[in-house]
Amino acid sequence: MTKRFVSETTDCDFKAHVEHSRPKSWLKSVSAFANTIGGTVVFGIDDSTHEAIGIDNPQAEIEFISRMIHDRIDPIPHFEIALSGERAGAVIELRVPAGTHPPHYYRADGRREAYVRNGDRSELISSEHLNELILRGTNQTWDSLVSGISMDRASFTVLRAGYALRTGHDIDDADLISFGLVTDDGGYLTNAGALLADEPLIRHSRLFCTRWTGTRKEDPTDDGEFSGSLLTLLREGEAFVKRHNILSWKKTPNSRINLRCYSERAITEALVNALVHRSYLDLGSEVHIDMYDDRVDIISPGSMMKGPLPKDVMSTHVESHRRNPIVCDIFSRMNLMERRGTGLREICSATAAEDGYRSEFKPLFENGPHDFYVTLWNMKFERTPQVAPQVAPQVAPQVAPQVERLLRVMGNETLSLSDIMGRMGLSDKKNFRESYLVPALRSAVIEMTIPDKPNSSLQKYRRTHEA
Incomplete structure (x- = not known):
């Protein structure tokens, strides 16, 4: 056989x-x-x-x-x-x-x-991934390298205050050395120290936040650009999302149910994940928070250290591989994260604990070739029913966020199935077809180049005029 x-x-x-x-x-x-x-x-x-x-x-x-x-x-x-x-x-x-x-x-x-x-x-x-491999091959990490920035240029007010508040202990100059933030002679910062200093010493350690109108990048209604200590970026990111995280409540015979758009705990966990695990070798990149009517996307530079990403993070263990272990250690000491590879599971659990949660609001994770995406769905968003074509043929069809992401990856190019999956960092063909390709074809936003032979090895896909 x-x-x-x-x-x-x-x-x-x-x-x-x-x-x-x-x-x-x-x-x-x-x-x-x-x-x-x-x-x-x-x-x-x-x-x-x-x-x-x-x-x-x-x-x-x-x-x-x-x-x-x-x-x-x-x-x-x-x-x-x-x-x-x-x-x-x-x-x-x-x-x-x-x-x-x-x-x-x-x-x-x-x-x-x-x-x-x-x-x-x-x-x-890519050049940044190659640099990471070179460091890994010599048993070094980027955050452990000496930054060349003098200790005289840095202060750690935010770190000292936050550490004391969350642990009950003070940080002295000897701790900065033992934590790996400052060189042994006390003269220079490591890259980890530069990331946690009050001053914006590493230019591309920034957070860009935008609240968009609708479900696409159109007409921003609020935005912010933040720099400085990673703890400052975390605080500002949480505050930005909270401004748009509408809270309402519904009374029941015996209690009151709080209804939020997003779990605050899930937002914090996703932001911490983005800030501490991102690649800082990708110059000119930033962490992004993009808020839409139906979701929030948190995007961090650099794919997972070792993949692939499991289809279901709740049932499959995700190995903990830390790109920036010194930074992770500080955040762990401050009880802002754990070091056992359960961060993605915590995002799902915190979301599921919300009173307004339904199964369709399960967070989405995507490990792309150059970025890592976390998508949290707005649990108070109601989709507008699609207008019938004979009533308003000029209205573009409503599509799922997975299809929107597929369209962003494709751009105006004509690509094969493996090309699209490679750009999206996906390896499960069955899941890709069910969640991305088939919905996109049914929504008529993409089309086959050889429609008469759907299983042809030469088959490719492109946007339709409607998309």
């Missing part, structure tokens, strides 16, 4: 043959797996049917695979090669765990390139 493999994912790549003339076609996946969460390249799988078609002379191919990895991947990652299946349809499985000394480069033809996995694709690494 022919074995059928399900699909390519973030940790699985299919190849029909072992390419000898173009070994880069599969070696870039070796680099990508070693630089991210690990994975398996399966040789001998038909591209369209995902059925095992087998490999001729597997022993010779295994030797070639091993030789190419040793010759063209630097440093050489740990890997295992195994045969799977019956002899006539045997496939080669090349298993590559996450590397311990990244980045792992592909080197040939005068090139030296590093790759990462985005969705089901192996892509060239």
